[in-house]
Amino acid sequence: MQEKPNLSYVDQLSGDDTEFKNSFISIIKQEFPKEKELYMDCVDRQLTKQTADIVHKIKHKFSILSMQDSYRLAVAYEMELLEGRTTSESEFKSVLNIMENYLKTI
């Protein structure tokens, strides 16, 4: 899956308010790395319930960056984790990397 993030939702939310747009992007850029770090930590420690919790949180950012396919992947992955499975782990990590790289460009 090579879905690319974009700012169409953020633009819709901001309208002409560039101050909000910049501040909002800054919040995402601050919050996402912490969430990714927490996710990696939970995965390393095989804490599936906690991993599901952080996936739940991260999936909102996928939807904010208009990544519908990635959002659906996260929903499925969250369910897997709650059932004790990790099938979509590598695919999810790859989306995290795409998002991380994208956030460096905006």
Added chain:
Amino acid sequence: MNCIIIDDEATARAVVRQLCSKTPALNVIDEFENAIDAIKFLNHQDIDVVFLDIHMPGFTGVDFVQTLKNPPKIILTTSDTDFGIAAYEYEAIVDYLVKPITPERFEKSVQKIINAKNSQQKNVKPEGSGPSGSEDLYINIDRRLIKLKLEEILIIEAKGDYIDIKTIKEQFRVHTTLKKIKEKLPEKLFLQIHRSFIINFTKIIDIEDNSVLIEKNVIPISRSNRPELMRRLNLL
């Protein structure tokens, strides 16, 4: 309408705050990253609307709703599209918004709150405005609506998150604020004479320097409220 936002995710709080800022009817008073802090805040602040994230670690949005005895109107925010049915188990919950929240959907939600509040106001019977023309006030005690005759109310006293309503016959403790009940009382009968007391001033027996006597109760008059009390009296 004053509102607060509760969400453990800063990005989500920023979305709701921005949407509120575009809605003149809403005034964001504060935001919280956990429900416990919000409950502490609500213990001393009247709020009309809460935007509440359901999925929070530890103390969830549902825990929050269940904890509040007299919750304000609540709009749930959730990333789960299948939360709809559960959302309406609680009377206070007016709507639920699936993230990412669009401005159009948000507007609909705000309209639902406005409609809910309007309908609530129509159901409340303030001074003599009921179809019967009687001057009654209904209070909610343990899910029972008790009718009080306004003319029989003597004193209303603030007691933290509650008020004590003393009538000619008995006394009731109600979970509300002095400010809220004041809005339901007719000015021709009632007057706030202290930050903790509203009195039925037709029941005054006498007035001394800084207090009034109603039945056997001595009620203090604050300096700021004294001129209004004196103005209302039919002084010789």
